[in-house]
Amino acid sequence: MQLSRRHFLSAGAAVSALAMAGCQSSALPHTSQMPAQSGPLALNFNENSLGLPPASMKALQQALPQAFRYPDAARSELMQALAEYLGLQTEQLIYGNGSSEVLKMSLDAMATSNAQLVMPDPTFGVIEDYALARGMKVVKVPLNAALQTDIAAMQAAVTGHNGKSVVYLCNPNNPTGLLLPGGELRQWLGQASDKLEFIIDEAYAEYVQQPEFESAITQVKAGNPHVAVARTFSKIYALAGLRVGYGIAETSMLNRMTAQASIDNANIAGCVAAKAALQDKDWLALSIKNNQQSLALVMETLNALGLEALPCNANFIFHRINSDTSEYQQRMADAGILVGRQFNHTNGWNRLSLGRPDEMVRFCKMLIRFRQQGWV
Numbered sequence: 539m540q541l542s543r544r545h546f547l548s549a550g551a552a553v554s555a556l557a558m559a560g561c562q563s564s565a566l567p568h569t570s571q572m573p574a575q576s577g578p579l580a581l582n583f584n585e586n587s588l589g590l591p592p593a594s595m596k597a598l599q600q601a602l603p604q605a606f607r608y609p610d611a612a613r614s615e616l617m618q619a620l621a622e623y624l625g626l627q628t629e630q631l632i633y634g635n636g637s638s639e640v641l642k643m644s645l646d647a648m649a650t651s652n653a654q655l656v657m658p659d660p661t662f663g664v665i666e667d668y669a670l671a672r673g674m675k676v677v678k679v680p681l682n683a684a685l686q687t688d689i690a691a692m693q694a695a696v697t698g699h700n701g702k703s704v705v706y707l708c709n710p711n712n713p714t715g716l717l718l719p720g721g722e723l724r725q726w727l728g729q730a731s732d733k734l735e736f737i738i739d740e741a742y743a744e745y746v747q748q749p750e751f752e753s754a755i756t757q758v759k760a761g762n763p764h765v766a767v768a769r770t771f772s773k774i775y776a777l778a779g780l781r782v783g784y785g786i787a788e789t790s791m792l793n794r795m796t797a798q799a800s801i802d803n804a805n806i807a808g809c810v811a812a813k814a815a816l817q818d819k820d821w822l823a824l825s826i827k828n829n830q831q832s833l834a835l836v837m838e839t840l841n842a843l844g845l846e847a848l849p850c851n852a853n854f855i856f857h858r859i860n861s862d863t864s865e866y867q868q869r870m871a872d873a874g875i876l877v878g879r880q881f882n883h884t885n886g887w888n889r890l891s892l893g894r895p896d897e898m899v900r901f902c903k904m905l906i907r908f909r910q911q912g913w914v
């Protein structure tokens with residue numbers, strides 16, 4: 539392939555940016571639990587690559603001999619710890635086998651025979667599958683030109699429906715990482731009613747550094763009975779494989795969700811690990827520092843290569859790749875790096891999970907090679 543001078547120049551600038559960033563990487567955070575690298579580099583599922591929090595590992599080791607018992611006590615202790623942490627009552631919290639299950643029980647609690655689901659597109663998509671399995675009408679509202687959730691267009695979809703609407707919103711949104719506008723969101727949630735209920739997915743809330751971020755937990759605390767919030771231990775708390783999520787809702791909504799939950803959906807391992815992670819005072823700061831260092835590395839390279847990226851409010855970044863996303867994903871996989879997949883309406887962009895800085899250096903070097911090939 540004929541390479542343009544632009545390709546060589548920008549790739550050269552990226553290499554030096556990476557070298558400089560690499561110099562700073564001696565101060566990278568480390569945990570004793572960092573997993574050994576085997577197989578392809580996984581930058582595709584937005585996991586926390588720091589590995590299990592050390593406190594969770596210890597709690598797991600201590601608790602496993604008790605795993606012949608049912609998990610009631612371990613689940614109660616976790617829910618109590620969560621209630622204290624969030625300033626809520628345990629009656630406002632429900633355990634989920636991952637937040638995916640919280641999304642399902644929320645939808646099942648809110649859906650009625652004439653209800654439609656209104657959701658942005660693209661977003662985290664499992665709720666669509668749940669709705670379709672129920673035979674529910676699904677309206678997918680494309681993001682606006684700036685790739686932001688188009689609240690006005692979603693509101694129009696609600697108004698145009700002669701029946702109940704269940705609205706799913708993801709804040710920050712996956713795959714863009716963009717926040718919902720706080721004022722607009724607050725206003726809309728304030729209009730919630732028996733005919734308009736909301737599921738707010740805050741899987742990445744703990745990563746958000748922007749002061750303007752407004753968690754919908756505030757709505758629950760204010761007594762709004764038509765809002766369910768889903769959160770997870772799979773992301774910043776690094777427990778994706780243990781399946782711990784939780785729902786937050788005003789008690790009447792929570793009771794409706796409980797009626798839809800499967801019995802004994804918790805497990806001892808997940809409960810003790812989550813409680814320990816929650817009480818590990820250093821974990822969040824360490825993970826945020828790791829994320830920021832990785833983001834800085836990636837941004838230096840993207841900037842040097844002239845590849846636009848959206849503002850990052852999570853542990854992933856959505857950036858341009860100047861080529862077909864599926865082809866790019868396949869080429870990265872062939873090179874041993876798994877990156878995000880193709881999403882609707884956003885061909886030419888890719889979602890990249892932010893792993894550890896050493897992992898991102900590997901990714902950046904590969905991206906520079908892709909530029910040298912003329913692939914990005």
Ligand SMILES: Cc1ncc(COP(=O)(O)O)c(C=O)c1O
Nearest residue numbers: 636637638662712741770772783
């Ligand atoms: C926005 C969002 N919500 C929910 C989930 C599901 O997480 P889990 O079921 O592991 O809690 C994910 C996972 O990637 C996600 O990105």
